[in-house]
Amino acid sequence: MSIGPREIGAAVGVLAAGDLSRYSSRGPSRTTRLEREMTSWFGVEHALAVNSGTSALICALVGAGIGPGDEVLVPAYTWVSTAAAALAVGAVPVLVEVDESLTMDPIHLAERLTPSSRAVIPVHMINLVCDMDAIMALAQDRQLVVIEDACQAIGVRYHGRPVGSIGHIGAFSFNQHKNLKSGEGGAVLTNDRRVFERASMYHDVGSYEREEFASDEPLFVGVNLRMPELCAAVLRPQLRRLQALIDKLRTHREIVVEALSSSAYSCRLGPHNDPDDAVGLVITFDDPEEASRFGQNRGARRLLDTGRHVYTNWQSIAARRTAHAALDPYAWAARPIEFDEHSCPRTLDILGRTCTVELAPEIPTPAFRLLARRMVR
Ligand SMILES: *Cc1c(COP(=O)(O)O)cnc(C)c1O
Numbered sequence: 078m079s080i081g082p083r084e085i086g087a088a089v090g091v092l093a094a095g096d097l098s099r100y101s102s103r104g105p106s107r108t109t110r111l112e113r114e115m116t117s118w119f120g121v122e123h124a125l126a127v128n129s130g131t132s133a134l135i136c137a138l139v140g141a142g143i144g145p146g147d148e149v150l151v152p153a154y155t156w157v158s159t160a161a162a163a164l165a166v167g168a169v170p171v172l173v174e175v176d177e178s179l180t181m182d183p184i185h186l187a188e189r190l191t192p193s194s195r196a197v198i199p200v201h202m203i204n205l206v207c208d209m210d211a212i213m214a215l216a217q218d219r220q221l222v223v224i225e226d227a228c229q230a231i232g233v234r235y236h237g238r239p240v241g242s243i244g245h246i247g248a249f250s251f252n253q254h255k256n257l258k259s260g261e262g263g264a265v266l267t268n269d270r271r272v273f274e275r276a277s278m279y280h281d282v283g284s285y286e287r288e289e290f291a292s293d294e295p296l297f298v299g300v301n302l303r304m305p306e307l308c309a310a311v312l313r314p315q316l317r318r319l320q321a322l323i324d325k326l327r328t329h330r331e332i333v334v335e336a337l338s339s340s341a342y343s344c345r346l347g348p349h350n351d352p353d354d355a356v357g358l359v360i361t362f363d364d365p366e367e368a369s370r371f372g373q374n375r376g377a378r379r380l381l382d383t384g385r386h387v388y389t390n391w392q393s394i395a396a397r398r399t400a401h402a403a404l405d406p407y408a409w410a411a412r413p414i415e416f417d418e419h420s421c422p423r424t425l426d427i428l429g430r431t432c433t434v435e436l437a438p439e440i441p442t443p444a445f446r447l448l449a450r451r452m453v454r
Contacts, residue, residue, distance in 0.1 A: 078257055078322055079439050083314035091310045098306055107309035114316055115264060119242045123273035125265040126304040127280050130228040130250020133263035134162035136302065137246040138196065140267065140276035141222040143168050145409035147195040150221075152181040153388040153421035154380070154428060155200040159226050160394055168195070169410045172388055174423045178348050179203070179359055179380070179431065182423075183211035193411045196222040201230035201240045202386075203433055204256075204326065204357035208350045209235050209243045216244075224248060228263075231256040232319040233356045241266050251308065256322060257315045259308035322438055323356055329436040330358050333449050340453040342371055347431060358433055365429040374452050376435045381428040389418045389425065 091097065091107065099106035105113075108126050115124035127133050143149060149163035153172045160170035173189050176182040181199045197216060199207035207225075216223045223244035227233075230240050231249050241247025246269070249255075251262030265276050274290045279299040334346060337360065344367070347359030362368040365381075372379030384390055395416060397407055407414060434452055437445055 078315045078318065080258075080311065084311040087310040087314055088307055091306050096306060099303065099309075102306065107306045107313065108304050111304075111309040111313050111316070112264075114313060115266065118316060118319070119239045119247070119266055121242050121247070121266045122268040123266070123270065125273060125276050125280060126309060127263045127265065127302045128304055128308075129261050129302070130156075130226075130248060130252065130255075130263040131158040131162060131165075132280065132302040133228075133248035133250065133265045134158060134198070134224065134226060135165050136265050136276035136280050137224045137248050137267075137272075138162060138166045138168065139279040140246060140265065140269075140272035141196060141224070142275070143196050143222065145406060146193060146411055148191060148193045148410070148414070150181075150186055150189055150194060150197040152198075152200050152202075153424040154179060154202060154386060155198075155226065156228070157385040157391045157394065158228075159198050159200055160388075160391060163196075163198075164394065164399065164406050167404075167406050167409060169406050169414050170394070170416075171414060172416060172420050173197075174421045175427060176348075176423075177359070177361060177427055177431075178208065178350050179205055179427070180207040180350065181212065183208050183215060185423075186212065187215055190219055190221075191412065194219065194221060196224055198224045198226050199244070200226040200228075201233065201235075202357070204230045204233050204436075205355075205359065206230065206233060206235040206240055206350045206357075209240075213243070222246070228255060230357070232323045234354050235351050237354075245269060246272055251312055257312055257319065259311050262304055262308045262312065325438045325442070326356050326436045328442060329438065329445050329449075330356060332442070332446050333358055333434055333436070333453065336446075336449045336453045342367060342453065344368075344371065344432075358436065360432045360434070362430045362432070368430050368432050371432050371453075374434075376437065376448065376452050377432055378434075379429070380431045380433065381425065387425075387428060388416075388421060 099108040145167035147168040163170040225244040227241035228250035247266035280302040347361040
């Protein structure tokens with residue numbers, strides 16, 4: 078999403094009023110308004126704005142009561158934050174392979190479950206969608222909490238429902254690279270009042286208004302993960318343009334798909350969990366060398382080469398280094414959890430043969446059409 082006059086106006090409005098935090102605002106703050114607007118856009122009961130996607134995942138886990146001794150299933154292809162969030166609450170991440178849709182393989186997920194499995198975090202990578210029907214069915218069967226990491230797919234739908242609103246809890250990021258951006262920022266979505274109240278308490282060590290809370294959940298200590306008013310102000314006008322952004326991404330995707338049909342590369346469109354409503358684009362090759370060559374094109378990239386989105390590059394997690402030696406979630410786990418570069422060979426094979434291209438919504442569509450042809454030639 079590009080930052081334009083509406084975002085600049087909104088930011089100036091906050092600065093001119095001098096109300097930089099949600100509690101200094103007279104009347105409903107920008108943050109409160111953003112939360113209300115998100116509940117209606119995404120069709121959920123509760124939304125909590127926080128200061129990052131990582132914070133949103135941590136608040137979601139805390140909200141669901143996940144902690145030491147618990148295992149949290151995460152895909153081997155995701156930004157490192159998904160796994161780090163589990164460790165931040167004292168739980169351990171357990172890696173699950175992705176399939177060719179580039180999202181968590183529900184069959185491998187079922188194989189990785191143990192009596193200590195408490196939560197699963199399916200991640201909707203690069204505007205793709207997970208196989209939520211299979212994951213929700215399994216979760217119901219095995220009593221798992223489902224936290225959707227929708228940080229990279231805000232506004233995308235799965236069978237008609239926005240991602241982030243399908244699981245028990247959803248997490249968004251509004252960092253510089255996401256569909257909606259405020260530099261840093263995030264949000265937690267849920268229909269579960271207790272989860273919402275626990276997440277709210279945790280994200281705010283002490284300023285919130287208790288009377289907003291209806292349940293009998295006792296007050297516990299939190300930290301400060303609050304969203305600044307400037308961030309909320311610049312996100313609100315973007316939220317109003319979110320559908321237009323998604324529509325444009327979809328149009329640009331179609332253009333690339335069409336260009337690929339006459340490409341010299343021997344590649345095919347990867348499988349998608351909701352092909353009729355696809356926004357994210359997966360290009361699969363048989364030969365990793367050819368994928369690597371394609372990935373050198375401007376605007377294209379091979380997914381294996383995207384740094385800490387691949388579990389083999391999560392050095393601090395593989396080394397089990399936490400801020401203090403005694404704060405060791407692995408020591409609190411019910412069993413030894415193995416994790417090294419060989420843990421998910423299928424994920425590495427798939428990422429080595431898969432590329433995506435930037436759908437560049439900031440570029441006018443006629444210009445993008447020319448670019449796309451050049452990109453896949
Ligand atoms: C960006 C991202 C996060 C974390 O978001 P931050 O706002 O950078 O903390 C988590 N998960 C995924 C999949 C992401 O892409």
